[in-house]
Amino acid sequence: MNVNNVTHEIEERAHALSARVRPQVREARQKLESVGETVTEYIKDNPAKCLVGAIALGYIVGKIARR
């Protein structure tokens, strides 16, 4: 088996792996985008609740960090 054959085989395997993984990556990206949009909509619909929650969370983290 010469070097060209090995290179060709590695290339084919890489292509196969890429073809197998690409749809999963695309799906994960779409899911993340969907979650991001949902979170953004929730924050826009309930600004006061989210801000108070964020301040409370920051307060707790600050208290923990102070110890």
Added chain:
Amino acid sequence: MDPQAETVPNGRSTGNGGRTLGERVDRYNDTAQQAWEATRNAVSDLRGTLDIDGRVQRNPYGTIAAALGIGYVLGGGLFSPLTGRVVGLGLRIGLRLAVLPLLKRELSDLAQAFEEGTGEQGAKGRRTRANVNKEK
């Protein structure tokens, strides 16, 4: 004056300008309502002044991050070892990012100047050797 006369606990009038229990409850209720109204007005004014709704609509994640930061500072986390570590790491990364391109540029300028200098010297050397050959 009898101290018992002003502190009758059963809601009867003391006959000395005092109030019944019902009146007291009403008064406390009114005061609580006024306080609640004042708080709501203050919050509404603050929201209007800071344009919190607009900020949240324009940049929701940034506003939430700012709220987290405010809470962190209020919780006393500002002068904590964690903050020191995070700030130190940020400064180090920032300095590296800022200084590395500067160093790279300086080094490339230096290398260019050095190349030009050696090129000129080489040309000088070639000229000198050519003169010597002519003289020969």
